[in-house]
Amino acid sequence: MKGIGSGTVNLLTKRKTMGHNMDFTVENAGTTIACREYAGPVVSSDAPALVCVHGACVDGVFFDAIARELACDYRVIAYDRRGCGESGDAADGRYDLAAQAADLQTVIEHIGAPVNVLAHSAGTLVALELLRANPDIISRAILHEPAVTDEGAGLGAAPVLLEMIAAGKVSRALRAFLGAIGDSDPEAPKLTEAEAKHALRNGRSFMANEYGITMTCVPDWDSVRASKTVAAVLLGELSIGTSREAGTRMAAELLDCPLVTIPGAHNGLRDRPAAAAQTVRGILGF
Numbered sequence: 001m002k003g004i005g006s007g008t009v010n011l012l013t014k015r016k017t018m019g020h021n022m023d024f025t026v027e028n029a030g031t032t033i034a035c036r037e038y039a040g041p042v043v044s045s046d047a048p049a050l051v052c053v054h055g056a057c058v059d060g061v062f063f064d065a066i067a068r069e070l071a072c073d074y075r076v077i078a079y080d081r082r083g084c085g086e087s088g089d090a091a092d093g094r095y096d097l098a099a100q101a102a103d104l105q106t107v108i109e110h111i112g113a114p115v116n117v118l119a120h121s122a123g124t125l126v127a128l129e130l131l132r133a134n135p136d137i138i139s140r141a142i143l144h145e146p147a148v149t150d151e152g153a154g155l156g157a158a159p160v161l162l163e164m165i166a167a168g169k170v171s172r173a174l175r176a177f178l179g180a181i182g183d184s185d186p187e188a189p190k191l192t193e194a195e196a197k198h199a200l201r202n203g204r205s206f207m208a209n210e211y212g213i214t215m216t217c218v219p220d221w222d223s224v225r226a227s228k229t230v231a232a233v234l235l236g237e238l239s240i241g242t243s244r245e246a247g248t249r250m251a252a253e254l255l256d257c258p259l260v261t262i263p264g265a266h267n268g269l270r271d272r273p274a275a276a277a278q279t280v281r282g283i284l285g286f
Contacts, residue, residue: 021036021037021038022036022039023035023086024037025086026106026107026110027106028102028103028106029099029102030091030092031082031087031089031090031092031103032087032088033079033080033081033082033087033088033103033106033107034060034079034085034086035060035078035079035080035107036060036061036067036077036078036079037075037076037077038067038068038071038075038076038077038078039071039074039075039076040071040072040073042072043071043072043073043074045075047073047074048074048075048115048116048284049075049076049077049111049112049115049116050074050075050077050115050116050117050280050284051077051078051079051104051107051108051111051115051116051117051118052076052077052079052117052118052119052120053079053081053104053117053118053119053120053123053124053127054078054080054081054084054120054123055120055122055124055147056121056122056147056203056206056210056211056214057174057177057178057199057202057206057207058084058195058202059081059084059085059086059087059202060078060080060081060084060085061078061085061192061194061195061197062078062120062195062267063078063118063120063269063270064078064192064194065270065273066273066277066280068273069273069274069276069277070277070280070281073281074284075111077111079103079104079107081100081123082095082103083095083202083205083206083209083210084198084202084205084206085198085202090209095209095210095213096213097125097126097129097213097214098129100129101126101127101129101130101133104117104126104127104130105130108138109137113136113137113138114136114137114138114139115137115139116138116139116142116284117138117142118142118144118280119141119142119144120144120145120267121144121145121146121147122147122206122214124143124144124145124251125146125148125154125214125217125219127141127143128146128219128220129219131223131227131229131230132220132223132224135224135227135229138229139229140229140230140231140283140284141229142230142231142233142280142284143230143232143233143251143255144233144234144236144268144269145234145235145236145239145244145248146219146233146247146248146251147214147215147247148219148247148250148251149243149246149250150246150247150249150250152218152219152221152247152250152251152254153217153218154214154215154216154217154218155215156215156216157211157212157215157216160176161176161177161207161211162211162212164176165212170204170207170208171204173207173211174203174206174207177203177207177211178203184238184239184265185236185238185265185267185271187264187271187272188264188265188267188270188271189270189271221254221255224255225254225255225256230255231257231258231283231284232252232258232259232283233248233251233252233255233257233258233259233260234260234261234262234268234279235248235249235259235260235261236261236262236263236264236267236268237261237262237263237264237265237268238264238268239265240261260279260283262275262276262279263276
């Protein structure tokens, strides 16, 4: 595998086909990565592909509604990051961004590079790492509210939460983390059954394995900007005036790309799928 040396494609297993939606898995360095492909009835196998990268404490089901909206134009693939959803725990024990980016590269190489990428929150850090290491396999990327500060660094890991995690109080740390980040969209739909299925596992995995790494990273903005691959950075209208706005604006500035507002708050890709899909189509050219 070029770009990121930690991963190799070992296995592809088609698991289930339902109409034009198909679940499949790929394997990277012994870790099984679960994927869902959405394609409408008129979308051909050679249609542009859009790979979705979820953020913290969720899995690929986060994109279910917007994927269905976009499936009339694209082959949309939403995958579960290692340790989340239907994907396996890291066989090599690694949850750092290089390993996460290698998983994303494995998914892309199975589908057929280059592809477009839509990433959300902490998932944008995975996309940025792959863009640093191997930008040629991504045509265009859209980043929704990257998990960075107004200085372009990770949001930071609270010492009190790191102490809880070290003491084995992962669920307590998760509750505190979720209580602090919150969301501000009064029209957000309730959690679906599919989202709830792995909610606890997703949250505990992020806190135990990624929190201290992901929240303290500093993306290589210069390398990614030089690739000219990031087509836009998205900001939820309801995030304006919050700390998320400053980090999102800084990301757009550092990447020298447009900042585009969309309806909703931090989870607008999930909560306002029709409007978000329209924006994505406009950016990518459909």
